[in-house]
Amino acid sequence: MDKLTTMKTFLAVVQEGSFSKAADKLDISPQLVSKYISALEDNLRTRLLHRTTRKVSVTEAGNQYYQRCQQVIIDIEDMENSLNNLSENVSGVLSISAPMSFGTKHLAGLLVDFQKQYPNLKLDLRLTDQYVDIVEQGIDIALRIGVLKNSTLIAKKIAPIRLAVFASPDYLKRHGTPQTLLDLQSHNYLRYSHSEPTKRLFGVNELKSELKLESNFVANNGDLLLNTAIAGGGIAMQPTFIAGEALAQGKVVRILNDYEPEPMGLYMVYANRQFLPSKVRAFVDFASGYYGDTPYWDLGE
Incomplete structure:
Protein backbone atom coordinates (compact mmCIF):
# COMPACT_ATOMS: atom_id res chain seq x y z
CA MET A 1 0.00 0.00 0.00
CA ASP A 2 1.32 3.45 -0.92
CA LYS A 3 2.69 5.07 2.26
CA LEU A 4 2.18 8.61 1.00
CA THR A 5 -1.50 7.90 0.31
CA THR A 6 -2.03 6.53 3.81
CA MET A 7 -0.30 9.55 5.31
CA LYS A 8 -2.50 11.97 3.35
CA THR A 9 -5.55 9.98 4.39
CA PHE A 10 -4.53 10.14 8.05
CA LEU A 11 -4.02 13.91 7.80
CA ALA A 12 -7.47 14.32 6.25
CA VAL A 13 -9.15 12.30 9.02
CA VAL A 14 -7.49 14.37 11.73
CA GLN A 15 -8.23 17.67 9.99
CA GLU A 16 -11.87 16.80 9.18
CA GLY A 17 -12.60 14.98 12.44
CA SER A 18 -14.31 11.99 10.86
CA PHE A 19 -13.82 9.21 8.34
CA SER A 20 -16.81 10.24 6.25
CA LYS A 21 -15.73 13.88 5.91
CA ALA A 22 -12.20 12.78 5.07
CA ALA A 23 -13.65 10.45 2.42
CA ASP A 24 -15.59 13.35 0.89
CA LYS A 25 -12.48 15.54 0.89
CA LEU A 26 -10.38 12.84 -0.78
CA ASP A 27 -13.19 11.66 -3.04
CA ILE A 28 -12.93 8.05 -1.92
CA SER A 29 -15.23 5.77 0.08
CA PRO A 30 -15.31 5.78 3.91
CA GLN A 31 -14.50 2.08 3.79
CA LEU A 32 -11.29 2.80 1.91
CA VAL A 33 -10.37 5.52 4.42
CA SER A 34 -10.85 3.02 7.23
CA LYS A 35 -8.75 0.45 5.37
CA TYR A 36 -5.91 2.94 4.88
CA ILE A 37 -5.91 3.99 8.55
CA SER A 38 -5.96 0.38 9.76
CA ALA A 39 -3.09 -0.49 7.45
CA LEU A 40 -1.12 2.51 8.68
CA GLU A 41 -1.62 1.58 12.33
CA ASP A 42 -0.73 -2.05 11.62
CA ASN A 43 2.46 -0.96 9.87
CA LEU A 44 3.43 1.36 12.74
CA ARG A 45 2.20 -1.09 15.39
CA THR A 46 0.68 1.90 17.15
CA ARG A 47 -2.86 3.17 17.60
CA LEU A 48 -3.13 6.63 16.11
CA LEU A 49 -6.85 7.33 16.51
CA HIS A 50 -9.55 6.74 19.12
CA ARG A 51 -12.77 5.81 17.32
CA THR A 52 -16.26 6.16 18.78
CA THR A 53 -19.67 6.28 17.17
CA ARG A 54 -19.71 10.07 17.58
CA LYS A 55 -16.20 11.24 16.81
CA VAL A 56 -12.59 10.44 16.02
CA SER A 57 -9.84 11.76 18.31
CA VAL A 58 -6.07 11.59 18.10
CA THR A 59 -3.93 9.56 20.50
CA GLU A 60 -0.69 10.94 21.89
CA ALA A 61 1.25 8.88 19.35
CA GLY A 62 -1.18 9.98 16.66
CA ASN A 63 -0.59 13.63 17.47
CA GLN A 64 3.17 13.18 17.14
CA TYR A 65 2.72 11.34 13.88
CA TYR A 66 0.34 14.03 12.64
CA GLN A 67 2.93 16.76 13.26
CA ARG A 68 5.62 14.82 11.42
CA CYS A 69 3.28 13.92 8.56
CA GLN A 70 2.45 17.58 8.03
CA GLN A 71 6.14 18.42 7.66
CA VAL A 72 6.73 15.49 5.29
CA ILE A 73 3.87 16.57 3.03
CA ILE A 74 5.09 20.18 3.08
CA ASP A 75 8.62 19.03 2.21
CA ILE A 76 7.32 17.00 -0.71
CA GLU A 77 5.20 19.89 -1.96
CA ASP A 78 8.17 22.24 -1.64
CA MET A 79 10.30 19.82 -3.62
CA GLU A 80 7.67 19.57 -6.33
CA ASN A 81 7.40 23.35 -6.44
CA SER A 82 11.15 23.60 -6.89
CA LEU A 83 10.81 21.49 -10.02
CA ASN A 84 8.03 23.73 -11.30
CA ASN A 85 9.78 27.08 -11.41
CA LEU A 86 10.24 27.56 -7.68
CA SER A 87 11.75 30.96 -8.34
CA GLU A 88 8.23 32.29 -8.99
CA ASN A 89 6.96 30.94 -5.66
CA VAL A 90 9.66 32.31 -3.33
CA SER A 91 8.87 35.91 -2.47
CA GLY A 92 8.71 38.39 0.38
CA VAL A 93 11.59 39.80 2.42
CA LEU A 94 14.44 37.64 3.73
CA SER A 95 16.34 39.26 6.60
CA ILE A 96 19.94 38.15 7.10
CA SER A 97 22.44 39.06 9.82
CA ALA A 98 26.14 38.57 9.04
CA PRO A 99 29.57 39.51 10.46
CA MET A 100 30.86 42.86 9.24
CA SER A 101 34.16 41.81 7.63
CA PHE A 102 32.88 38.60 6.08
CA GLY A 103 29.78 40.31 4.76
CA THR A 104 31.75 43.17 3.25
CA LYS A 105 34.37 40.95 1.60
CA HIS A 106 32.60 37.78 0.59
CA LEU A 107 28.82 37.92 0.83
CA ALA A 108 27.89 40.15 -2.12
CA GLY A 109 28.53 37.48 -4.76
CA LEU A 110 26.41 34.90 -2.97
CA LEU A 111 23.52 37.32 -2.52
CA VAL A 112 23.58 38.52 -6.13
CA ASP A 113 23.62 34.95 -7.44
CA PHE A 114 20.83 34.01 -5.02
CA GLN A 115 18.60 36.86 -6.22
CA LYS A 116 19.23 35.89 -9.85
CA GLN A 117 17.62 32.55 -9.04
CA TYR A 118 14.87 34.07 -6.88
CA PRO A 119 14.14 37.51 -8.38
CA ASN A 120 10.88 37.98 -6.47
CA LEU A 121 12.65 37.83 -3.11
CA LYS A 122 13.90 41.01 -1.44
CA LEU A 123 16.93 40.90 0.86
CA ASP A 124 17.44 42.86 4.06
CA LEU A 125 21.11 42.47 5.09
CA ARG A 126 22.32 43.63 8.50
CA LEU A 127 26.07 43.57 9.15
CA THR A 128 27.26 43.46 12.74
CA ASP A 129 29.86 41.64 14.81
CA GLN A 130 27.59 41.74 17.86
CA TYR A 131 25.62 38.65 18.88
CA VAL A 132 22.11 38.91 17.46
CA ASP A 133 19.07 37.21 18.98
CA ILE A 134 17.37 36.29 15.73
CA VAL A 135 14.10 35.28 17.39
CA GLU A 136 13.79 38.47 19.42
CA GLN A 137 14.80 40.71 16.50
CA GLY A 138 12.76 38.85 13.89
CA ILE A 139 15.71 37.88 11.68
CA ASP A 140 15.28 34.91 9.37
CA ILE A 141 18.92 33.74 9.13
CA ALA A 142 22.17 34.70 10.84
CA LEU A 143 25.63 33.86 9.55
CA ARG A 144 27.98 33.19 12.45
CA ILE A 145 31.65 32.32 12.68
CA GLY A 146 33.16 30.23 15.44
CA VAL A 147 32.62 26.98 17.28
CA LEU A 148 28.93 27.11 18.04
CA LYS A 149 27.57 26.09 21.41
CA ASN A 150 24.46 23.99 21.96
CA SER A 151 21.32 25.95 21.17
CA THR A 152 17.66 25.58 20.37
CA LEU A 153 18.46 27.10 16.98
CA ILE A 154 19.36 25.10 13.88
CA ALA A 155 22.95 25.58 12.68
CA LYS A 156 24.28 24.40 9.33
CA LYS A 157 27.96 24.70 8.43
CA ILE A 158 28.60 26.18 4.99
CA ALA A 159 32.37 26.76 4.98
CA PRO A 160 35.50 26.05 7.03
CA ILE A 161 37.19 29.09 8.54
CA ARG A 162 40.96 28.91 8.99
CA GLU A 260 48.05 26.86 13.35
CA PRO A 261 44.90 27.31 15.39
CA GLU A 262 42.14 24.78 14.94
CA PRO A 263 39.73 25.86 12.18
CA MET A 264 36.30 27.21 12.99
CA GLY A 265 33.27 27.29 10.76
CA LEU A 266 30.90 29.62 8.97
CA TYR A 267 27.38 28.63 9.95
CA MET A 268 23.87 29.52 8.92
CA VAL A 269 21.68 29.76 12.01
CA TYR A 270 17.90 29.87 11.90
CA ALA A 271 15.01 29.27 14.25
CA ASN A 272 13.86 25.75 14.93
CA ARG A 273 10.48 26.25 13.36
CA GLN A 274 8.15 23.38 12.70
CA PHE A 275 7.35 24.67 9.24
CA LEU A 276 10.31 26.39 7.65
CA PRO A 277 9.31 29.24 5.31
CA SER A 278 10.14 28.59 1.68
CA LYS A 279 12.32 31.73 1.49
CA VAL A 280 14.50 30.44 4.35
CA ARG A 281 14.65 26.94 2.91
CA ALA A 282 15.62 28.37 -0.49
CA PHE A 283 18.51 30.32 1.00
CA VAL A 284 19.72 27.41 3.13
CA ASP A 285 19.73 25.09 0.13
CA PHE A 286 21.43 27.66 -2.12
CA ALA A 287 24.14 28.74 0.33
CA SER A 288 24.99 25.24 1.58
CA GLY A 289 27.41 24.40 -1.22
CA TYR A 290 28.25 27.89 -2.42
CA TYR A 291 31.77 28.22 -0.99
CA GLY A 292 32.77 24.55 -1.18
CA ASP A 293 35.07 22.52 1.04
CA THR A 294 37.99 24.82 0.18
CA PRO A 295 36.69 28.39 -0.14
CA TYR A 296 38.20 30.55 -2.87
CA TRP A 297 39.97 32.76 -0.32
CA ASP A 298 42.03 29.72 0.75
CA LEU A 299 42.94 28.48 -2.75
CA GLY A 300 46.12 30.56 -2.87
CA GLU A 301 47.28 29.35 0.52
Missing part, protein backbone atom coordinates in the same frame (compact mmCIF):
# COMPACT_ATOMS: atom_id res chain seq x y z
CA LEU A 163 42.92 31.20 11.27
CA ALA A 164 46.38 32.57 10.51
CA VAL A 165 48.89 34.07 12.95
CA PHE A 166 50.88 36.82 11.24
CA ALA A 167 52.86 40.04 11.50
CA SER A 168 54.45 42.50 9.12
CA PRO A 169 58.02 41.90 7.90
CA ASP A 170 59.00 45.22 9.50
CA TYR A 171 57.64 44.20 12.89
CA LEU A 172 59.44 40.87 12.78
CA LYS A 173 62.67 42.55 11.72
CA ARG A 174 62.48 44.87 14.71
CA HIS A 175 61.23 42.40 17.32
CA GLY A 176 62.28 38.98 16.03
CA THR A 177 60.18 36.07 14.78
CA PRO A 178 58.52 33.86 17.43
CA GLN A 179 59.39 30.19 17.07
CA THR A 180 57.07 28.77 19.75
CA LEU A 181 53.84 29.85 21.40
CA LEU A 182 55.75 30.77 24.54
CA ASP A 183 57.80 33.23 22.47
CA LEU A 184 54.60 35.18 21.88
CA GLN A 185 54.63 36.29 25.49
CA SER A 186 57.38 38.77 24.67
CA HIS A 187 55.42 40.31 21.79
CA ASN A 188 52.44 42.63 21.51
CA TYR A 189 49.31 40.78 20.51
CA LEU A 190 46.56 42.59 18.57
CA ARG A 191 43.42 41.17 20.12
CA TYR A 192 39.95 40.84 18.65
CA SER A 193 37.52 41.80 21.40
CA HIS A 194 34.73 39.37 20.39
CA SER A 195 36.98 36.30 20.33
CA GLU A 196 37.34 33.48 22.82
CA PRO A 197 40.27 33.78 25.25
CA THR A 198 43.53 33.68 23.32
CA LYS A 199 44.83 30.60 25.06
CA ARG A 200 41.77 28.64 23.83
CA LEU A 201 41.99 29.91 20.29
CA PHE A 202 45.49 28.52 19.92
CA GLY A 203 44.14 25.13 20.92
CA VAL A 204 47.32 23.78 22.51
CA ASN A 205 46.11 21.90 25.52
CA GLU A 206 49.35 21.74 27.45
CA LEU A 207 49.77 25.50 27.27
CA LYS A 208 46.23 26.58 28.00
CA SER A 209 46.94 27.54 31.58
CA GLU A 210 50.35 29.09 30.82
CA LEU A 211 49.84 31.13 27.65
CA LYS A 212 48.93 34.71 28.52
CA LEU A 213 49.53 37.24 25.79
CA GLU A 214 50.09 40.90 26.45
CA SER A 215 48.06 43.31 24.36
CA ASN A 216 48.01 47.08 24.20
CA PHE A 217 45.57 47.09 21.29
CA VAL A 218 42.05 45.65 21.34
CA ALA A 219 39.50 46.18 18.57
CA ASN A 220 36.13 44.77 17.53
CA ASN A 221 36.95 44.61 13.81
CA GLY A 222 39.27 42.16 12.09
CA ASP A 223 40.08 44.42 9.14
CA LEU A 224 41.36 47.09 11.50
CA LEU A 225 43.53 44.54 13.31
CA LEU A 226 44.96 43.38 9.97
CA ASN A 227 45.79 46.95 8.98
CA THR A 228 47.38 47.53 12.38
CA ALA A 229 49.56 44.46 11.86
CA ILE A 230 50.50 45.68 8.36
CA ALA A 231 51.54 48.98 9.95
CA GLY A 232 53.85 47.10 12.32
CA GLY A 233 51.74 47.35 15.45
CA GLY A 234 52.11 43.75 16.57
CA ILE A 235 51.11 40.15 15.95
CA ALA A 236 47.54 39.32 14.97
CA MET A 237 45.46 36.22 14.50
CA GLN A 238 42.65 36.57 12.00
CA PRO A 239 40.66 34.38 9.59
CA THR A 240 42.19 33.87 6.17
CA PHE A 241 39.09 35.37 4.56
CA ILE A 242 40.34 38.66 6.06
CA ALA A 243 44.12 38.21 5.86
CA GLY A 244 44.46 36.05 2.74
CA GLU A 245 45.09 38.87 0.26
CA ALA A 246 47.62 40.62 2.51
CA LEU A 247 49.42 37.31 3.06
CA ALA A 248 49.55 36.65 -0.68
CA GLN A 249 50.96 40.14 -1.29
CA GLY A 250 53.59 39.81 1.44
CA LYS A 251 52.22 42.70 3.47
CA VAL A 252 52.13 40.30 6.41
CA VAL A 253 53.75 36.87 6.80
CA ARG A 254 52.60 33.80 8.62
CA ILE A 255 54.42 32.79 11.76
CA LEU A 256 54.20 29.70 13.95
CA ASN A 257 53.02 27.51 11.09
CA ASP A 258 53.39 24.43 13.27
CA TYR A 259 50.88 25.91 15.71
Whole structure:
Protein backbone atom coordinates (compact mmCIF):
# COMPACT_ATOMS: atom_id res chain seq x y z
CA MET A 1 0.00 0.00 0.00
CA ASP A 2 1.32 3.45 -0.92
CA LYS A 3 2.69 5.07 2.26
CA LEU A 4 2.18 8.61 1.00
CA THR A 5 -1.50 7.90 0.31
CA THR A 6 -2.03 6.53 3.81
CA MET A 7 -0.30 9.55 5.31
CA LYS A 8 -2.50 11.97 3.35
CA THR A 9 -5.55 9.98 4.39
CA PHE A 10 -4.53 10.14 8.05
CA LEU A 11 -4.02 13.91 7.80
CA ALA A 12 -7.47 14.32 6.25
CA VAL A 13 -9.15 12.30 9.02
CA VAL A 14 -7.49 14.37 11.73
CA GLN A 15 -8.23 17.67 9.99
CA GLU A 16 -11.87 16.80 9.18
CA GLY A 17 -12.60 14.98 12.44
CA SER A 18 -14.31 11.99 10.86
CA PHE A 19 -13.82 9.21 8.34
CA SER A 20 -16.81 10.24 6.25
CA LYS A 21 -15.73 13.88 5.91
CA ALA A 22 -12.20 12.78 5.07
CA ALA A 23 -13.65 10.45 2.42
CA ASP A 24 -15.59 13.35 0.89
CA LYS A 25 -12.48 15.54 0.89
CA LEU A 26 -10.38 12.84 -0.78
CA ASP A 27 -13.19 11.66 -3.04
CA ILE A 28 -12.93 8.05 -1.92
CA SER A 29 -15.23 5.77 0.08
CA PRO A 30 -15.31 5.78 3.91
CA GLN A 31 -14.50 2.08 3.79
CA LEU A 32 -11.29 2.80 1.91
CA VAL A 33 -10.37 5.52 4.42
CA SER A 34 -10.85 3.02 7.23
CA LYS A 35 -8.75 0.45 5.37
CA TYR A 36 -5.91 2.94 4.88
CA ILE A 37 -5.91 3.99 8.55
CA SER A 38 -5.96 0.38 9.76
CA ALA A 39 -3.09 -0.49 7.45
CA LEU A 40 -1.12 2.51 8.68
CA GLU A 41 -1.62 1.58 12.33
CA ASP A 42 -0.73 -2.05 11.62
CA ASN A 43 2.46 -0.96 9.87
CA LEU A 44 3.43 1.36 12.74
CA ARG A 45 2.20 -1.09 15.39
CA THR A 46 0.68 1.90 17.15
CA ARG A 47 -2.86 3.17 17.60
CA LEU A 48 -3.13 6.63 16.11
CA LEU A 49 -6.85 7.33 16.51
CA HIS A 50 -9.55 6.74 19.12
CA ARG A 51 -12.77 5.81 17.32
CA THR A 52 -16.26 6.16 18.78
CA THR A 53 -19.67 6.28 17.17
CA ARG A 54 -19.71 10.07 17.58
CA LYS A 55 -16.20 11.24 16.81
CA VAL A 56 -12.59 10.44 16.02
CA SER A 57 -9.84 11.76 18.31
CA VAL A 58 -6.07 11.59 18.10
CA THR A 59 -3.93 9.56 20.50
CA GLU A 60 -0.69 10.94 21.89
CA ALA A 61 1.25 8.88 19.35
CA GLY A 62 -1.18 9.98 16.66
CA ASN A 63 -0.59 13.63 17.47
CA GLN A 64 3.17 13.18 17.14
CA TYR A 65 2.72 11.34 13.88
CA TYR A 66 0.34 14.03 12.64
CA GLN A 67 2.93 16.76 13.26
CA ARG A 68 5.62 14.82 11.42
CA CYS A 69 3.28 13.92 8.56
CA GLN A 70 2.45 17.58 8.03
CA GLN A 71 6.14 18.42 7.66
CA VAL A 72 6.73 15.49 5.29
CA ILE A 73 3.87 16.57 3.03
CA ILE A 74 5.09 20.18 3.08
CA ASP A 75 8.62 19.03 2.21
CA ILE A 76 7.32 17.00 -0.71
CA GLU A 77 5.20 19.89 -1.96
CA ASP A 78 8.17 22.24 -1.64
CA MET A 79 10.30 19.82 -3.62
CA GLU A 80 7.67 19.57 -6.33
CA ASN A 81 7.40 23.35 -6.44
CA SER A 82 11.15 23.60 -6.89
CA LEU A 83 10.81 21.49 -10.02
CA ASN A 84 8.03 23.73 -11.30
CA ASN A 85 9.78 27.08 -11.41
CA LEU A 86 10.24 27.56 -7.68
CA SER A 87 11.75 30.96 -8.34
CA GLU A 88 8.23 32.29 -8.99
CA ASN A 89 6.96 30.94 -5.66
CA VAL A 90 9.66 32.31 -3.33
CA SER A 91 8.87 35.91 -2.47
CA GLY A 92 8.71 38.39 0.38
CA VAL A 93 11.59 39.80 2.42
CA LEU A 94 14.44 37.64 3.73
CA SER A 95 16.34 39.26 6.60
CA ILE A 96 19.94 38.15 7.10
CA SER A 97 22.44 39.06 9.82
CA ALA A 98 26.14 38.57 9.04
CA PRO A 99 29.57 39.51 10.46
CA MET A 100 30.86 42.86 9.24
CA SER A 101 34.16 41.81 7.63
CA PHE A 102 32.88 38.60 6.08
CA GLY A 103 29.78 40.31 4.76
CA THR A 104 31.75 43.17 3.25
CA LYS A 105 34.37 40.95 1.60
CA HIS A 106 32.60 37.78 0.59
CA LEU A 107 28.82 37.92 0.83
CA ALA A 108 27.89 40.15 -2.12
CA GLY A 109 28.53 37.48 -4.76
CA LEU A 110 26.41 34.90 -2.97
CA LEU A 111 23.52 37.32 -2.52
CA VAL A 112 23.58 38.52 -6.13
CA ASP A 113 23.62 34.95 -7.44
CA PHE A 114 20.83 34.01 -5.02
CA GLN A 115 18.60 36.86 -6.22
CA LYS A 116 19.23 35.89 -9.85
CA GLN A 117 17.62 32.55 -9.04
CA TYR A 118 14.87 34.07 -6.88
CA PRO A 119 14.14 37.51 -8.38
CA ASN A 120 10.88 37.98 -6.47
CA LEU A 121 12.65 37.83 -3.11
CA LYS A 122 13.90 41.01 -1.44
CA LEU A 123 16.93 40.90 0.86
CA ASP A 124 17.44 42.86 4.06
CA LEU A 125 21.11 42.47 5.09
CA ARG A 126 22.32 43.63 8.50
CA LEU A 127 26.07 43.57 9.15
CA THR A 128 27.26 43.46 12.74
CA ASP A 129 29.86 41.64 14.81
CA GLN A 130 27.59 41.74 17.86
CA TYR A 131 25.62 38.65 18.88
CA VAL A 132 22.11 38.91 17.46
CA ASP A 133 19.07 37.21 18.98
CA ILE A 134 17.37 36.29 15.73
CA VAL A 135 14.10 35.28 17.39
CA GLU A 136 13.79 38.47 19.42
CA GLN A 137 14.80 40.71 16.50
CA GLY A 138 12.76 38.85 13.89
CA ILE A 139 15.71 37.88 11.68
CA ASP A 140 15.28 34.91 9.37
CA ILE A 141 18.92 33.74 9.13
CA ALA A 142 22.17 34.70 10.84
CA LEU A 143 25.63 33.86 9.55
CA ARG A 144 27.98 33.19 12.45
CA ILE A 145 31.65 32.32 12.68
CA GLY A 146 33.16 30.23 15.44
CA VAL A 147 32.62 26.98 17.28
CA LEU A 148 28.93 27.11 18.04
CA LYS A 149 27.57 26.09 21.41
CA ASN A 150 24.46 23.99 21.96
CA SER A 151 21.32 25.95 21.17
CA THR A 152 17.66 25.58 20.37
CA LEU A 153 18.46 27.10 16.98
CA ILE A 154 19.36 25.10 13.88
CA ALA A 155 22.95 25.58 12.68
CA LYS A 156 24.28 24.40 9.33
CA LYS A 157 27.96 24.70 8.43
CA ILE A 158 28.60 26.18 4.99
CA ALA A 159 32.37 26.76 4.98
CA PRO A 160 35.50 26.05 7.03
CA ILE A 161 37.19 29.09 8.54
CA ARG A 162 40.96 28.91 8.99
CA LEU A 163 42.92 31.20 11.27
CA ALA A 164 46.38 32.57 10.51
CA VAL A 165 48.89 34.07 12.95
CA PHE A 166 50.88 36.82 11.24
CA ALA A 167 52.86 40.04 11.50
CA SER A 168 54.45 42.50 9.12
CA PRO A 169 58.02 41.90 7.90
CA ASP A 170 59.00 45.22 9.50
CA TYR A 171 57.64 44.20 12.89
CA LEU A 172 59.44 40.87 12.78
CA LYS A 173 62.67 42.55 11.72
CA ARG A 174 62.48 44.87 14.71
CA HIS A 175 61.23 42.40 17.32
CA GLY A 176 62.28 38.98 16.03
CA THR A 177 60.18 36.07 14.78
CA PRO A 178 58.52 33.86 17.43
CA GLN A 179 59.39 30.19 17.07
CA THR A 180 57.07 28.77 19.75
CA LEU A 181 53.84 29.85 21.40
CA LEU A 182 55.75 30.77 24.54
CA ASP A 183 57.80 33.23 22.47
CA LEU A 184 54.60 35.18 21.88
CA GLN A 185 54.63 36.29 25.49
CA SER A 186 57.38 38.77 24.67
CA HIS A 187 55.42 40.31 21.79
CA ASN A 188 52.44 42.63 21.51
CA TYR A 189 49.31 40.78 20.51
CA LEU A 190 46.56 42.59 18.57
CA ARG A 191 43.42 41.17 20.12
CA TYR A 192 39.95 40.84 18.65
CA SER A 193 37.52 41.80 21.40
CA HIS A 194 34.73 39.37 20.39
CA SER A 195 36.98 36.30 20.33
CA GLU A 196 37.34 33.48 22.82
CA PRO A 197 40.27 33.78 25.25
CA THR A 198 43.53 33.68 23.32
CA LYS A 199 44.83 30.60 25.06
CA ARG A 200 41.77 28.64 23.83
CA LEU A 201 41.99 29.91 20.29
CA PHE A 202 45.49 28.52 19.92
CA GLY A 203 44.14 25.13 20.92
CA VAL A 204 47.32 23.78 22.51
CA ASN A 205 46.11 21.90 25.52
CA GLU A 206 49.35 21.74 27.45
CA LEU A 207 49.77 25.50 27.27
CA LYS A 208 46.23 26.58 28.00
CA SER A 209 46.94 27.54 31.58
CA GLU A 210 50.35 29.09 30.82
CA LEU A 211 49.84 31.13 27.65
CA LYS A 212 48.93 34.71 28.52
CA LEU A 213 49.53 37.24 25.79
CA GLU A 214 50.09 40.90 26.45
CA SER A 215 48.06 43.31 24.36
CA ASN A 216 48.01 47.08 24.20
CA PHE A 217 45.57 47.09 21.29
CA VAL A 218 42.05 45.65 21.34
CA ALA A 219 39.50 46.18 18.57
CA ASN A 220 36.13 44.77 17.53
CA ASN A 221 36.95 44.61 13.81
CA GLY A 222 39.27 42.16 12.09
CA ASP A 223 40.08 44.42 9.14
CA LEU A 224 41.36 47.09 11.50
CA LEU A 225 43.53 44.54 13.31
CA LEU A 226 44.96 43.38 9.97
CA ASN A 227 45.79 46.95 8.98
CA THR A 228 47.38 47.53 12.38
CA ALA A 229 49.56 44.46 11.86
CA ILE A 230 50.50 45.68 8.36
CA ALA A 231 51.54 48.98 9.95
CA GLY A 232 53.85 47.10 12.32
CA GLY A 233 51.74 47.35 15.45
CA GLY A 234 52.11 43.75 16.57
CA ILE A 235 51.11 40.15 15.95
CA ALA A 236 47.54 39.32 14.97
CA MET A 237 45.46 36.22 14.50
CA GLN A 238 42.65 36.57 12.00
CA PRO A 239 40.66 34.38 9.59
CA THR A 240 42.19 33.87 6.17
CA PHE A 241 39.09 35.37 4.56
CA ILE A 242 40.34 38.66 6.06
CA ALA A 243 44.12 38.21 5.86
CA GLY A 244 44.46 36.05 2.74
CA GLU A 245 45.09 38.87 0.26
CA ALA A 246 47.62 40.62 2.51
CA LEU A 247 49.42 37.31 3.06
CA ALA A 248 49.55 36.65 -0.68
CA GLN A 249 50.96 40.14 -1.29
CA GLY A 250 53.59 39.81 1.44
CA LYS A 251 52.22 42.70 3.47
CA VAL A 252 52.13 40.30 6.41
CA VAL A 253 53.75 36.87 6.80
CA ARG A 254 52.60 33.80 8.62
CA ILE A 255 54.42 32.79 11.76
CA LEU A 256 54.20 29.70 13.95
CA ASN A 257 53.02 27.51 11.09
CA ASP A 258 53.39 24.43 13.27
CA TYR A 259 50.88 25.91 15.71
CA GLU A 260 48.05 26.86 13.35
CA PRO A 261 44.90 27.31 15.39
CA GLU A 262 42.14 24.78 14.94
CA PRO A 263 39.73 25.86 12.18
CA MET A 264 36.30 27.21 12.99
CA GLY A 265 33.27 27.29 10.76
CA LEU A 266 30.90 29.62 8.97
CA TYR A 267 27.38 28.63 9.95
CA MET A 268 23.87 29.52 8.92
CA VAL A 269 21.68 29.76 12.01
CA TYR A 270 17.90 29.87 11.90
CA ALA A 271 15.01 29.27 14.25
CA ASN A 272 13.86 25.75 14.93
CA ARG A 273 10.48 26.25 13.36
CA GLN A 274 8.15 23.38 12.70
CA PHE A 275 7.35 24.67 9.24
CA LEU A 276 10.31 26.39 7.65
CA PRO A 277 9.31 29.24 5.31
CA SER A 278 10.14 28.59 1.68
CA LYS A 279 12.32 31.73 1.49
CA VAL A 280 14.50 30.44 4.35
CA ARG A 281 14.65 26.94 2.91
CA ALA A 282 15.62 28.37 -0.49
CA PHE A 283 18.51 30.32 1.00
CA VAL A 284 19.72 27.41 3.13
CA ASP A 285 19.73 25.09 0.13
CA PHE A 286 21.43 27.66 -2.12
CA ALA A 287 24.14 28.74 0.33
CA SER A 288 24.99 25.24 1.58
CA GLY A 289 27.41 24.40 -1.22
CA TYR A 290 28.25 27.89 -2.42
CA TYR A 291 31.77 28.22 -0.99
CA GLY A 292 32.77 24.55 -1.18
CA ASP A 293 35.07 22.52 1.04
CA THR A 294 37.99 24.82 0.18
CA PRO A 295 36.69 28.39 -0.14
CA TYR A 296 38.20 30.55 -2.87
CA TRP A 297 39.97 32.76 -0.32
CA ASP A 298 42.03 29.72 0.75
CA LEU A 299 42.94 28.48 -2.75
CA GLY A 300 46.12 30.56 -2.87
CA GLU A 301 47.28 29.35 0.52
